[in-house]
Amino acid sequence: MPAILETRGLSKTYRKGSVLIPVLRDVSLEVCQGEFLAIVGRSGSGKSTLLNLVGGLDTPTGGSVYVRGVDIASQGKAGLARHRRGTVGFVFQSFNLIPSRTALENVSLALAFGEHPASDRARRAEEVLRSVGLGHRLGHRPGEMSGGEAQRVAVARALANAPDVLLADEPTGNLDSATSGEIAELLRGLNDDRGLTVLMVTHEEPLAAHVAHRIVKLHDGRLAPQERIAGRSDPKDRREAS
Amino acid sequence: MRFADVYRLANANLWRTKLRTALTTLGVIIGIGALVSMVSFGVGIQKNVTDEITENELFTALQVTPADLDLEGIMSGDVSAMAERREDAASLDDDAVERMRDLPGVTLAFPEDRFPATLRVGERETRASVQVLPAGIGLHSPFDELSAGRFFETDVERSVILSPRVLREVGFRLDAPDRASGTRESGAGSDRRTVSADSLLGREVKLATSVIDGRRLALAAVEGELPVRQVETTLTIVGIRERPTGFGTASFASDVIVPSGTAAEIPRLDFTSAWDLLRPDGLDRGYVRVHVRAQSMQDVYSVRDEIRSMGFSVLALADQLEAFRRQFLILDTMLGAVGTIALFVASLGIVNTMVTSILERTREIGIMKAVGGSEGDIKRIFFVEAGTIGLVGGALGLALGWVVTRVANVVMNYHLRPEGLAAVDLFHMPAWLLLGALSFSVLVSLLAGVYPAARAARVEPVEALRHD
DSSP: OOEEEEEEEEEEEEEETTEEEEEEEEEEEEEETTOEEEEEEOTTSSHHHHHHHHTTSSOOSEEEEEETTEEGGGGHHHHHHHIIIIIEEEEOTTOOOOTTSOHHHHHHHHHHHTTOOHHHHHHHHHHHHHHTTOGGGTTOOGGGSOHHHHHHHHHHHHHHTOOSEEEEESTTTTSOHHHHHHHHHHHHHHHHHHOOEEEEEESOHHHHHHHOSEEEEEETTEEOOOOOOOOSOOHHHHHHHO | OOHHHHHHHHHHHHHHTHHHHHHHHHHHHHHHHHHHHHHHHHHHHHHHHHHHHHHTTGGGEEEEEETTSOHHHHHTTOTHHHHOOOTTOOOBSHHHHHHHHTSTTEEEEEEOEEEEEEEEETTEEEEEEEEEEOGGGGGSTTTSOOSEEOOOSSSSSOEEEEOHHHHHHTTEEETTGGGGGOOOOOSTTOOOEEEOHHHHTTOEEEEEEEEEOGGGGGGHHHHTSOOEEEEEEEEEEEEEOOOOOSTTOGGGOOSEEEEHHHHHHSOOOSOOSHHHHHSTTGGGGBOSOEEEEESSHHHHHHHHHHHHHTTEEEEEHHHHHHHHHHHHHHHHHHHHHHHHHHHHHHHHHHHHHHHHHHHHTHHHHHHHHHTTOOHHHHHHHHHHHHHHHHHHHHHHHHHHHHHHHHHHHHHHHHHHGGGTOOOOOOOOOOHHHHHHHHHHHHHHHHHHHHHHHHHHHTOOHHHHHHOO
């Protein structure tokens, strides 16, 4: 299985006054096409930082992120914007929707940045919103929706520009357990049905075990020795089985 | 991101904070309103002066004087010029006038010639200064418009053109042109008749001039007085013309005009003004002044230089116009500067609004970056917001400026009317001023947006998404 995404010796150190705080140390990781990888760890272990670096929202102090073998930092800030726009799609714990805009407008905004033809934008936005089960909520603003619905809008927005990898940062962190399950199923379905590569950060190991093919653990910014927690079959195994 | 999308986003952001946007825009409206009304005042005054010069075709007019009288020096305030005499100066005589007439680009050259005479109509008479003009000047302003009748067709016709003023003095009140003065006399006590101007055309008048009787000059010492006798010349009224008033028309303000050929046959004392008597060598110098008209503005300077090389002083109004333009430029700049200060204050309002907006929208900027917005996209959104404030504020500012100048014009004309001045448009808004002010407004607003836009673009997405 080819690696669509790879990190090599990735490090991030924050500076607070004269004190250097290492958050991520020498993380090397490969994510295969079609794989659902979960990154687990305690609060402050560097999970979100790792996801931000992979997503091009932040820049590493050491190491690099490669997409299909190409360093995402090699084409400057514009290259990073392109990476965020087309290669990855972000889902956040706190949804990060624009409150003044409707579900349709929030998704359309991502399409506008993605240079999707203007005439087709509304149709495409509606299509992805329907695909996450929000066909009846197109004209509603985030404040008028439940947490689960808002997170579905965020998922739809992340899918709008047909990314290669979906990055989910604690996507169920702000949701009750029933809704969490629904969102987890949604992500798993995207992986299963469309073969979408998913990289999810969570502190809930059982959830990770339920949806991910593979789980890696971060501890104090370092990758713990790989251990198999999940019961889900490998995407490769799955493909062979089917 | 396409411009249409940037524009839509910027617009939506401005609408979201309606009151703040409106107040910021109001600042720009006032700034541009002040700028255009002030500059349009300067431009309006300039237009009034230059229009008058153009209407009277004075751009192409040149005045030639003998070089021994440095008219330019005197006009520019150099008093010593009056004392300086150039002995080798060329004589401004008929031969010189002829040579000027032959210069390329000259349509007309004629000497300034006036003489005192008594105008007699029936029983009544009045003293008047008679101006001698060639028939050719009738094609030029201010002689191409007469209240009644026509200008001379030939230089030798025995005709005269009179002003309503001099006609009044000999007992004729014209019905139409006099209305402006508002002093209508009537009744048995007045021997003036109110007549139409047309009815006076064709009427004969007599021009009485004084001559010195040369044969009796020898007796002057014995009799103790000059042997002056009067000679009458009969002329026909062919036209009636109002004395011109206004800038640069002084040398054409006359009540009685006769054609040059006819004037040559009218016997008269051979000096035209006291200046002649002041000359050291008396009457040999020829004319005091010769009027020259050039074909076009382009010809003025070459004609001027040619005549100068003939040894005369030349005063071209076009030269003075350059000085006018410079002075008006200074006036416009000063007025514009006051307006610009108002606009710059408004631009600080734009900076303030935009920076506040960035603080409020930090998270939103982070979201836009997370979903693929580049620094350029973010910058453009804020730029377009600032530019929109400038464009809308500028357009409404022009409207405000228009209203202000219209009101000011009415008020100022109301105060000028008792002074007997004709209503004038004191303000002028040419297209360049409107377009210039609008562009300036957008430009200043965009400049005001530079810092906020750059700051918005620099927002770190990770920080911004953590922002509440």
